[in-house]
Amino acid sequence: MGKTLFDKVWDAHVVDTIPDGPQILYIDKHLIHEVTSPQAFNELEARGIPIARPDQIVATADHNTPTVNQHLPVQDPLSRNQLEQLTKNCDKHGITLYGLGHQYNGIVHVMAPELGITQPGMTMVCGDSHTSTHGAFGSIAFGIGTSQVAQVFASQSLLLKKPKSLRVSVNGTLAPGVLPKDVILYIISQIGTNAGTGYFCEYAGNVFEEMSMEGRMTVCNMSIEMGARGGMIAPDQTTFDYIEGKKFAPQGDAFAKAVSYWKTLPTDPDATFDKEYHFDAAAIAPMLTYGTNPGMGIKINEHIPETGDMTFEKALEYMDFKGGSQLLDTTINYVFIGSCTNSRIEDFRVAASYVKGKQKAPNVNAWLVPGSQQVVKQLKEEGLDEVFKNAGFTLREPGCSACLAMNDDKIPAGEYCVSTSNRNFEGRQGQGSRTILASPLVAAATAIEGKIVDITKTILT
Amino acid sequence: MERFTKLTTTAIPLPIENIDTDQIIPARFLKATDKKGFGDNVFRDWRYDSDGNLNMDFPLNAPQYKEAQILVAGDNFGCGSSREHAAWAIAGYGLKVVISSFFADIFKGNALNNGLLPIQVSPDFLKQLLTSVQENPATKITVDLENQVVEYAGVYTEQGRSTKSEFEIDPYKKVCLINGYDDIDFLVSKKDTIEAFEKERMVF
Ligand code: SF4
Numbered sequence: 001m002g003k004t005l006f007d008k009v010w011d012a013h014v015v016d017t018i019p020d021g022p023q024i025l026y027i028d029k030h031l032i033h034e035v036t037s038p039q040a041f042n043e044l045e046a047r048g049i050p051i052a053r054p055d056q057i058v059a060t061a062d063h064n065t066p067t068v069n070q071h072l073p074v075q076d077p078l079s080r081n082q083l084e085q086l087t088k089n090c091d092k093h094g095i096t097l098y099g100l101g102h103q104y105n106g107i108v109h110v111m112a113p114e115l116g117i118t119q120p121g122m123t124m125v126c127g128d129s130h131t132s133t134h135g136a137f138g139s140i141a142f143g144i145g146t147s148q149v150a151q152v153f154a155s156q157s158l159l160l161k162k163p164k165s166l167r168v169s170v171n172g173t174l175a176p177g178v179l180p181k182d183v184i185l186y187i188i189s190q191i192g193t194n195a196g197t198g199y200f201c202e203y204a205g206n207v208f209e210e211m212s213m214e215g216r217m218t219v220c221n222m223s224i225e226m227g228a229r230g231g232m233i234a235p236d237q238t239t240f241d242y243i244e245g246k247k248f249a250p251q252g253d254a255f256a257k258a259v260s261y262w263k264t265l266p267t268d269p270d271a272t273f274d275k276e277y278h279f280d281a282a283a284i285a286p287m288l289t290y291g292t293n294p295g296m297g298i299k300i301n302e303h304i305p306e307t308g309d310m311t312f313e314k315a316l317e318y319m320d321f322k323g324g325s326q327l328l329d330t331t332i333n334y335v336f337i338g339s340c341t342n343s344r345i346e347d348f349r350v351a352a353s354y355v356k357g358k359q360k361a362p363n364v365n366a367w368l369v370p371g372s373q374q375v376v377k378q379l380k381e382e383g384l385d386e387v388f389k390n391a392g393f394t395l396r397e398p399g400c401s402a403c404l405a406m407n408d409d410k411i412p413a414g415e416y417c418v419s420t421s422n423r424n425f426e427g428r429q430g431q432g433s434r435t436i437l438a439s440p441l442v443a444a445a446t447a448i449e450g451k452i453v454d455i456t457k458t459i460l461t
Numbered sequence: 462m463e464r465f466t467k468l469t470t471t472a473i474p475l476p477i478e479n480i481d482t483d484q485i486i487p488a489r490f491l492k493a494t495d496k497k498g499f500g501d502n503v504f505r506d507w508r509y510d511s512d513g514n515l516n517m518d519f520p521l522n523a524p525q526y527k528e529a530q531i532l533v534a535g536d537n538f539g540c541g542s543s544r545e546h547a548a549w550a551i552a553g554y555g556l557k558v559v560i561s562s563f564f565a566d567i568f569k570g571n572a573l574n575n576g577l578l579p580i581q582v583s584p585d586f587l588k589q590l591l592t593s594v595q596e597n598p599a600t601k602i603t604v605d606l607e608n609q610v611v612e613y614a615g616v617y618t619e620q621g622r623s624t625k626s627e628f629e630i631d632p633y634k635k636v637c638l639i640n641g642y643d644d645i646d647f648l649v650s651k652k653d654t655i656e657a658f659e660k661e662r663m664v665f
Contacts, residue, residue: 015658016651021633024651026658036544038494049649064492078492085494119665129543129567143567145545147574147643155648157655161631193479194537197566227540229566250665258665293479293540311478311535404488404542413511425483425541427506 002268004165005234006200009140009265013123015157022159028122029056030152031108032095034086035063035406036127040149041089051093053156058117059090059097062107063128064406067369067396070100079407106372106398109133109340113217114374116246120235120262125152130340130422131230132223136216137243138235138265140200143224163229164274166199170207172281177455179350180215181342181420181439183207184222185287189297191277196228199275202267203233207281213242214346221341222422225294234266286455288327289424289437291315296424300442301328301454318426319434320414327436327452334417335366335447336429338396339403342420342440343371345378351444352387360392361450367409368393369401393447405430418446463576464641468557469603472531472613473520474594480534481541482568486550499546500553521554525598531558533591536584539568548575558604560611562587573634574643580604580611580628589622606630606638 003011015024030053037059044051051057064079074080083100090097098104104111109130112118120138125131127149134141144158151158168187201223208216216233223231240259243249250258285299292315298304304316306324316323337343337351348370360366368388370376376398379385385395402409403421405428411417413432420443424435438446445455490502507519515522532551538561539547548571551559557577562584564572572579582590590613594600602613612625630638637643648655 012663016654018633021631024648024655026655026662035491039496039545042495043645047645049645076492082492082494121663127543127545129541143543145543145548145567145571145574147545147571147645151644151648154645155652155655156659157648157651159633159644159648193540194563194565197537197563227537227565254665261663261665293481309478310476314477404483406488406491423481423483423541425481427487428483431487431489431506432511 002271004267004271004273005138005202005232005265006140006165007271009121009123009138010162012121013140022161024157025123025160026157027056027125027152029058029117029124031112031124031126031131032057032059032149033063033108033126033128034061034082036146037089037149038082038085039146040153043150044153049154051095051153054094056156057095058112059086059095060105060108060111061086061099062398063400063404065100065399066407067399067401067409070397103373106374107340107343107400109217109221110343110371110375113137113213114246114372116243116249119243119249119258120239121265125158129224130221132228133217133221133340135220135223135230135232136213137239138232138262140230140232142230163200164198166196166201166228166275167273168201168203168277168279169205170203170279170281171205172207174207174281174284175456177286177441178284179439179441180211180218182284182287184219185289185294185297185437186284187277187279188222188226188295189287190279191226193225193293193295194227196223196226199228201228201231202273203231204267208233209236212346213238214344217344218341222294225422235262286439286442288442288452289435290319290321290327292318292424292426294422294424294437297437300452300456301326328454330416330452331363332416332418332446332451333363333365334411334415335364335443336369336402336417336419336421337440337443338367338369338371338401339421340371340400341422343369343375345375347420347440348375348379348384349382351440352384354441354444355391355393355448356387358391358448360447363450364447366393366447367396367402369396370398372398391448402429404428405433411435418443418452462641462643465557465576465578465606465638467603467605467607468530469601470530471526471528471599472533472560472594472602473526473529474591475520475532475534476591476595478535479537479540482539482544482547483541485539485547486544491544491546496549498553499550500555503550503554530556531560531602531604532556533560533587533594536562538564540565543567543571545571545575548572548577552577560587560590573638576638576641578604578606578638582611582626582628585622586626589624606635
């Protein structure tokens with residue numbers, strides 16, 4: 001029987017199988033950041049175990065960093081301590097660190113792909129659940145807890161049970177204004193937040209084949225929001241073109257050799273999956289979430305369901321929305337364009353295309369947070385920083401920012417935020433904050449209008 | 462890691478579905494560089510109101526559940542972020558077991574790596590159990606890891622329903638919990654096998 005993309009990559013990394021137990025999986029690349037690594041470093045130190053492969057680890061500072069005045073010392077003493085710990089640990093063990101202000105600094109899942117660290121056929125882990133992002137390249141990439149960070153430090157391996165396989169296919173033509181973010185929000189709204197638990201997901205169909213790498217990353221990023229540990233898309237010419245010439249990509253002959261191997265990875269035609277879903281691209285519209293988990297999504301001009309279970313009622317109460325109502329025309333005072341889901345150059349291009357020549361609504365506080373220093377550089381090269389400035393926006397410095405609100409970028413209690421991030425949990429963007437997840441296009445339109453508008457009417461004429 | 466074999470104690474009911482790790486431990490408490498103290502902030506924004514006063518309606522604060530070492534929670538517990546701080550917070554609060562009808566993958570692994578036992582039961586069993594501990598907070602629950610059985614003294618259980626359920630656990634993880642081993646010890650003992658594999662693997 002044929003093998004899936006996932007099988008091929010997984011099987012190539014199995015070191016050993018414990019009878020009746022898990023397998024030892026070799027990890028090619030380990031990404032770390034300041035929040036989930038310090039306890040793992042401490043653990044190894046306490047046990048006197050050295051870091052097995054420091055040259056296969058790359059570190060960045062992103063979760064708990066300020067997005068203004070990064071050239072100044074970090075104000076919050078706890079955050080500063082966490083960053084200092086990371087620097088100390090990396091220095092001590094010879095780990096490459098792209099700290100604050102470094103030209104390669106950025107959100108871990110933005111930085112690694114754009115430097116060519118992420119490549120097809122690899123196994124990659126990071127102490128962050130959105131590590132699934134890297135699956136866009138046809139790699140097995142997933143988030144791990146701090147105990148597992150310590151395990152990878154100690155052995156460059158993990159003990160794991162092979163997950164089941166799931167395939168989500170979307171075929172057909174997307175309507176104008178429907179972005180990769182809408183595709184994944186739509187999928188999650190249809191199958192729910194735990195449909196993928198225990199599975200690794202492959203996305204297939206012409207919709208993903210025609211997507212840019214940025215779009216594929218947005219999709220794979222949110223795999224965890226349907227419970228799947230990771231998501232993957234078969235590597236193809238789009239993937240190879242993106243990687244070629246990147247700083248850490250194989251060069252010259254090595255690149256050609258790599259490509260010929262990467263071409264063997266896509267799922268065999270006769271391979272089967274444990275579970276499959278099929279969707280029609282034409283059924284997808286720009287999406288919004290109305291509740292407190294990413295599965296509570298509707299099309300932009302749809303109505304919130306009338307009634308639901310206790311969780312539904314609790315979510316609506318928290319959001320202060322009524323069952324049966326629409327989100328259109330809701331006044332919005334906060335807009336966040338950023339996070340590892342939507343902070344890449346393409347996301348800012350699409351936002352800029354909407355705001356160009358217009359003015360930000362006076363009631364809106366818009367936080368535009370590029371995913372990395374490289375994205376900042378590209379924005380400037382393309383003159384997009386000027387477009388945003390002329391429309392009344394200021395760009396902040398890279399980091400996770402209001403995606404998890406660990407730093408000062410917190411949405412005030414009771415306020416709605418139309419956000420391009422990935423989680424609308426209670427208080428995720430600050431205590432009492434109310435998150436509405438959306439694409440960068442919908443977010444940009446909201447920032448201009450000061451309320452939610454039906455972009456299918458405004459842009460598509 | 463602490464050993465786990467058998468436990469009999471009361472339980473805290475938390476009949477909410479999709480409890481995510483942001484609720485278990487909000488991000489603003491993730492700034493520590495050690496594992497201590499997270500228990501103080503477990504379910505912070507549900508346990509305290511915005512002025513910092515204890516919310517007495519929240520089960521964790523109710524005096525009748527003070528001694529409990531088991532949490533009984535709604536479906537899809539622990540979804541969201543990979544932060545192991547969630548497991549540290551629950552264990553740090555003094556809880557040893559979480560019972561639900563479904564657990565998110567990463568949380569489950571994190572819990573097991575910290576000697577916190579996640580027990581998955583049927584939705585029906587969960588419902589009965591939740592009702593029992595809500596109506597009678599003195600309900601004792603026994604968790605027997607060796608035999609993989611959870612049982613409670615359910616005075617309020619509907620007729621014909623069992624107050625006993627078996628549960629699944631990975632055999633390897635079970636051995637780890639019973640003996641207090643963890644994966645690091647095991648992986649380090651496999652160093653030679655891993656290095657031999659490494660020499661053969663494909664790198665570009
Ligand atoms: S942007 Fe948000 S989801 Fe992405 S890595 Fe940072 S905190 Fe995690």
